[in-house]
Amino acid sequence: MTDTTERYEPGTHPDLPPPMATHGPIVWMRKNLFSSPLNVALTLLSIYFLYLIVPGALQWAFFDAVWDAGSRAECREQGQGACWALVDVRFGQFIYGFYPEHLRWRVDVLAVLFLIALVPILWDKAPFRSRWLIYSAVFPFIGYFLLVGGLGLEPVETSKIGGFTLNVVIGVTGIAASLPLGILLALGRRSNMPIVRTLCVMFIEFIRGVPLITLLFVASTMLNYFLPPGTTFDLVLRVLIMVTIFSAAYIAEVVRGGLQAIPKGQTEAADAMGLRYWQSMRLVVLPQALKISIPGIVNTFVGLFKDTTLVIIIGLTDALGVGRAALSDAKWQGLAWEVYVFAAILFFVCCFGMSRYSIYLEKKLHTGHKR
Amino acid sequence: MTLGRLWSDKRYRAVITQILVVAGMFMLLAFLATNAVQNLEALGKTFGFEFLQAPAGYDINQTLIPYDSRDTHFRAGVVGLLNTGLIAVTGCIFATILGFILGVLRLSSNWLINRIVYCYIEFTRNVPVLVQILLWHAVIVHTLPAVRQAVSPAEGVFLTNRGFYVPQPIFEDGFSLVVVAFLAAVAGVIVFSRWAKKHQEATGQIYPVFSIGVAAIVGLPLLAFFVAGMPVSLEMPELTGFNFQGGMVLRPEFIALWFALSIYTAAFIAEIVRAGIQAVSHGQTEAAFALGIKPNWTMRLIIIPQALRVIVPPLTSQYLNLTKNSSLAIAIGYMDIVATFGGITLNQTGKEMEVMIIVLSIYLVISLLISAFMNWYNRRIALVER
Numbered sequence: 001m002t003d004t005t006e007r008y009e010p011g012t013h014p015d016l017p018p019p020m021a022t023h024g025p026i027v028w029m030r031k032n033l034f035s036s037p038l039n040v041a042l043t044l045l046s047i048y049f050l051y052l053i054v055p056g057a058l059q060w061a062f063f064d065a066v067w068d069a070g071s072r073a074e075c076r077e078q079g080q081g082a083c084w085a086l087v088d089v090r091f092g093q094f095i096y097g098f099y100p101e102h103l104r105w106r107v108d109v110l111a112v113l114f115l116i117a118l119v120p121i122l123w124d125k126a127p128f129r130s131r132w133l134i135y136s137a138v139f140p141f142i143g144y145f146l147l148v149g150g151l152g153l154e155p156v157e158t159s160k161i162g163g164f165t166l167n168v169v170i171g172v173t174g175i176a177a178s179l180p181l182g183i184l185l186a187l188g189r190r191s192n193m194p195i196v197r198t199l200c201v202m203f204i205e206f207i208r209g210v211p212l213i214t215l216l217f218v219a220s221t222m223l224n225y226f227l228p229p230g231t232t233f234d235l236v237l238r239v240l241i242m243v244t245i246f247s248a249a250y251i252a253e254v255v256r257g258g259l260q261a262i263p264k265g266q267t268e269a270a271d272a273m274g275l276r277y278w279q280s281m282r283l284v285v286l287p288q289a290l291k292i293s294i295p296g297i298v299n300t301f302v303g304l305f306k307d308t309t310l311v312i313i314i315g316l317t318d319a320l321g322v323g324r325a326a327l328s329d330a331k332w333q334g335l336a337w338e339v340y341v342f343a344a345i346l347f348f349v350c351c352f353g354m355s356r357y358s359i360y361l362e363k364k365l366h367t368g369h370k371r
Numbered sequence: 372m373t374l375g376r377l378w379s380d381k382r383y384r385a386v387i388t389q390i391l392v393v394a395g396m397f398m399l400l401a402f403l404a405t406n407a408v409q410n411l412e413a414l415g416k417t418f419g420f421e422f423l424q425a426p427a428g429y430d431i432n433q434t435l436i437p438y439d440s441r442d443t444h445f446r447a448g449v450v451g452l453l454n455t456g457l458i459a460v461t462g463c464i465f466a467t468i469l470g471f472i473l474g475v476l477r478l479s480s481n482w483l484i485n486r487i488v489y490c491y492i493e494f495t496r497n498v499p500v501l502v503q504i505l506l507w508h509a510v511i512v513h514t515l516p517a518v519r520q521a522v523s524p525a526e527g528v529f530l531t532n533r534g535f536y537v538p539q540p541i542f543e544d545g546f547s548l549v550v551v552a553f554l555a556a557v558a559g560v561i562v563f564s565r566w567a568k569k570h571q572e573a574t575g576q577i578y579p580v581f582s583i584g585v586a587a588i589v590g591l592p593l594l595a596f597f598v599a600g601m602p603v604s605l606e607m608p609e610l611t612g613f614n615f616q617g618g619m620v621l622r623p624e625f626i627a628l629w630f631a632l633s634i635y636t637a638a639f640i641a642e643i644v645r646a647g648i649q650a651v652s653h654g655q656t657e658a659a660f661a662l663g664i665k666p667n668w669t670m671r672l673i674i675i676p677q678a679l680r681v682i683v684p685p686l687t688s689q690y691l692n693l694t695k696n697s698s699l700a701i702a703i704g705y706m707d708i709v710a711t712f713g714g715i716t717l718n719q720t721g722k723e724m725e726v727m728i729i730v731l732s733i734y735l736v737i738s739l740l741i742s743a744f745m746n747w748y749n750r751r752i753a754l755v756e757r
Contacts (some may be wrong), residue, residue, distance in 0.1 A: 032482035039481045140441045165579040194612045195389040199396065210731050211695035217713060218731075220727035221723040306499035313702055320502060327509075337510030344498040344506070351497035 053074050061341075071331040079108040086332050087342045093322045094342070097162015103154060107165050110146045113139060114172070122357065140176065162317040164346060166236075170318075171305040174243040178304070181244065181295070182251025183290075187281065189252065190259055200252075207249035215242045220314040239311055247304040254300060258293030259285065291365050298358030302351045309347075319343055407724070412701025422720045423448075429715050431706045433622055444716045451711030452733065458628055458707065459694040459737075465633040466693060467686075477645045488641070495638035501699050503635055508627035508703040518614055527607040529615065535626060536608035539619040545602040552595035553588070560584040581671075625703035628697065636693045640686065647682035648674065679752050687745035691738055698734075708733060 021027065033043045064081025066074075067088060075083035082155035087094065094105050117139040120132035147169065149155035161169060188200035207215075219238040227233055263283055270280030290297075312321040326332050377383040427447040430440050435453040438446055475490045495503070512532050516522060527538040560583075567578040596602075603652035608618025630693060651674050659669040700707040701714055708730060717726040 032480065035480060039479075042479065042481050042484045046481075046487055049487070074625050130530075193392075194391050196392055199392065206735065208691075209735040211698040211709075211734060213698045213701070213709060214713065214727070214730055214734060217709075217717075218727050221717065222727050225407045225724060226408075228406055229409050229413055241661050302497070306497075309499040309501045310699070312501075320499075320505070324505070334513050337508070340502055340506040340509060343502050346498045347499050347502065348494065352493060355493075355497065 008102055022050065057327050072333065072335055073284035075335075082338050082341075083332075083335050084338060086301070086326060086338050087337050089325050090322065093326075094164055094319050094346075095164050097166055097317055097322060098160050099162065099165065100154075100156060100160065105158060106146045106149075106153070110143055113142060113146075114168075140173070158234050159316075163322050164319040166311070166316060166318045167305070167308045167347075170236075170240060170243055170308045170311065171301075173240050173303050174190070174247055174308075175301050177240075177244040178246075178251050178300075183255055185248060185252035186255035186259060189256055204249045207246055208253070212243070212246050213310055213313055215246055216310060216314050235241070235314075235316065239314070239316065243304065243307070247300055247308075250300045251297060254293045254296035255289060257296065258289035258291075261292055262288050294361050294365065297360050298361075302354050305354070306347060307353060309343075319346055330331040379700060402695065411724075416721065418647050418724065420725055422722050422725070424682075425720070428719065429709055433625060433706055442458050444712070444720070447707065447716060448712040448729070451706055451708035453475055454705065454711075455697055455700075455707040455709075455737075457695070458625070458632065458697040458700065458705070459690075462632045462636065462693050462697065463690050465629070466636035466640055470647035470689075473637060473641035474644025474648070477641055478648060492638045492641055492737055495635055496642075500631060500635045500696055501702060504628055504631040504699055504703060504733050507631045508623060511623040511627055518610070521615075527605065527618065529608060529610075531621075532623065533614075534623050535621040535649070536615045536618050537621065538605040538607050539617070541603040541606050543604065545599040548599045549592045549595045549602070553592040556587045556591040559591075560587050563587075622705075624700070624703050627703060628700050632693055632696055635696075636689050639689050639692075643682055643685045643689065644678075647678040647680075650681045651677045676752065683745065683749045683752065687742055687749070690745070691741055694733065694741065727737070 034040050060081045064079045066078045066081060066083050066085055069075040069078060069083065069085035070089075072083060072086075075085055096107055099107060117136040120126045120129045121136055126132055129183075145151060145153065147156070147161060148158060167238060185200050185204055188196050189204065190256070191200070198261070206304050216239060219242040220235060223238050224231075266284055266288065267280060270284040275283065309318060309320045311318055312324065317325065320343050323343050327334075327336060327339055377387065420435050423445040424443050427439050428440050429445045429447070430439055431447065431450050433454060434450050435457065436446075437452060438450045473488050473492065476484055477487055477492070479488075511534075515530055516534040518531045518533055521531045521536070523529050529536040564580045564584065567580045572575075573576055606617045608615040608620075610616075655677065656669055659673045660666075664672070697707055698709040702709040704710065713726060713730045717723060720726070
């Protein structure tokens, strides 16, 4: 025997790469793109579709885009692509609305404080979480003070709050207020007391049966009739109330689904332990029910955040409203694509982030019973 | 017994709580009602629905029934309601078809198509529908050519920034024969399918009810159509002067609203369909194959009926959402019930309370009707348990 072949002790041979027929890009393509005649057709069709859409879109949005110009006409002189100069010029309005320019720092501070308040809510392993959460609970008051002013800060009318700030303010307040209200409504609907139950059912079904836009109309045209004569009621506040009760009704249905999924034995066991109604709900039933309703709750929140754009119909100027105002400016007329695509991206980032977070939570909370 | 002891008894506590709730409710209602009465008095307004009979005095640019500005507010409301209905029905149909196709494609083993559909679904779902409606409206109004330079993708079809002009079918005498044939075919198919089911239960023999049914429902009216001598003619739109004459026009508002609502809702329906199909365990398919049932029968008799059970309830809420979202029409000026009645009529008459009550009740009734219908359908396909 010559020494051309190496000898190995049993079990010491290094792993050989798998044969070419089972891995590699070609095999992957054969398996995932060309596995059957139908799939070949679908793949070719998709490639053709992408070829139609993607190069043109990229050309429009980046290569031919104009970033710096003073008006639409100037944009068109420089190129045929997107005129992002409009977004650039109006960026401040998109974010802050008509909030006084010298006070915009307050919104910035608010945003930073908000993100800090958000951390312990979203991240359960945050250091000093319980103390940090106290700050989160106090934050709404700090936020109100910063935004509206008072106590030494220059007051700002709520009608000046606009742009994406308004969307976030309505969205976050609605989310924070509708969750507890929704849980109460869900408990009321499952209650043994017929009158409470009927009232909750009527309330939930009424709210869910009508579009948000009609409720906003009610808020803007009709609500004042039901208040004591002479009271003026801030429009932003009225909208906040309507958005909150609207999404509370949807949360209530989601939570009811969660409550129904908890076996009766859990309540009975809690009763047998001598827990009172609220104790058994707080310690036994709700933690389980809320856990399984998280995806639905987050979906409702995403819906609520998207619905904050509806305020433009009753005359508030949110991010979308700023965009529409820009479109009616003679200098920028006709740049609808740019404005709406920008608004779409703004909302997409937030809503997609929220739904990703819900998927992460769902995976994390899915303890046991996993196959 | 003291109140404290009553409170510690569970039964009495429930009674006391409810009495308190009812009392609170009545106090709140009384408070609101007195305020409303005082406020209306202060403004010199009266509560009443007489304004419904007054002439509306405004035009509506899309009417399914004859209407002009001398008609009453009531009729304007009906016109708006029909426009809402038109959007809701056409939107639900298109969204369902698109959603089912996308839902199935999302499950495709083809990586590329799977990713494309995923991107479509995520992007559409996470962008406010109002932005999408405004975007599509702007696309039609700003990027399509003016009437004189209309794009014509097919004969008699013109795409312009004032809407899509399409040929209008004119039904001549004798078309009733086609309608009668269609109704007869539907009745015949119902009878046949009942008989076929009984026959199958008795003998085990299966008739291809579905294909025979489709053939009858399509074929019989078609036959009648030719027998009656093709009693339909198309009226083509023609460019005369500054606008098209004849034909039918689909207004940009309608197209934008219909398209945006459909593709938005389709993304949600696609996810529902995907979840529904995935909810049927793979064992069902394997068991069907083990019994020697053909693949497409497995799909039709085993998978789809079980998937539908999961799909129908959330599908209902999507239909409801689409109908409610159609109220966003007001943002682009499509004349639905909110725009005609809740918008112009409200501003003209100043009857906020009455108008809002009517609009809210209309939506409530629509919602209840849709959910009643879908609940009935759901019960029909639900699992029959012991």
